[in-house]
Amino acid sequence: MGFAAARTRSVGLWIATIPYAALVAAMLATADSERGSTADSVFVLTWVLSWLGGTLHTLAVRHRVFSSRSIPPSSLQHAVLETKRRRELRAHAAEIARTDPQLALELAIGRPDLPRTFDDGGIVDVNHAPxxxxxTIPGIRPAHAELIVRMRQDLGGFTSAEEVAAMTDLPPHLTPVLKEHAVFLP
Incomplete structure (x- = not known):
């Protein structure tokens, strides 16, 4: 019962563990008694009660202890799973942008400012987005964003994260972030 109580975090099962422990203690205390004595009868009675009671009780609670429901993830696990899911969405959106830029433009990939019916993982089209x-790209401050827009207008657009970083003097640590979170549609 102790295992069941620990697994389900049930106070009731912890309380039920006490009589089972008492039965086992009585059984162990009378284990070396003479055959036919009162102590021997106590041993047999405690053995039968702990065996039968424990078996029936275990059958009664097994669905709570070994349910097929998964344990809900912690907030950290949930955040990690969500971040990985969004990373996959960005990779898929970036692949569409690379292989079929016109489709990406029609789908408004990288344009969180436009109405859409899908999630692209938060990828941003550097050449068209405001x-x-x-x-919204991690590490890009509003001042950086304004500078990127001004340079984009002057240059007619960018072709890569490296070009954006070079032309706008972004801190070097933002180049890999830009690679993961941006597309450069014509």
Whole structure:
């Protein structure tokens, strides 16, 4: 019962563990008694009660202890799973942008400012999205986003994260972030 109580975190099962422990203690205390004595009868009675009671009780609680329901993930586990899911969505959206830019434009991939019916994982089209959307990229401050928009207008667009970093003097640590969170549609 102790295992069941620990696994289910049930106070009731912890309380039920006490009589089972008492039965086992009585059984162990009378284990070396003479055959036919009162102590021998106590041994047999405690053995039968702990065996039968424990078996029936275990059968009664087994669905709670060994349910097929998964334990709900912790908030950290949930955040990790969600981040990985969004990373996969960004990779898929980036692949569409690379292989079929026109489709990406029609789907508004990388344009969180436009109405869409799908989640692209938070990827941003550096060549078309407004500064407010660019500022959603981790590490890109509003001032960086405004500078990117001004340089984009002057240059007619960018082709890579490295070009954005070089032309706008972004801190070097933002280049890999930009690679993961941005696309450069024509």
């Amino acid at each position: 500064a407010s959307a660019l500022a």
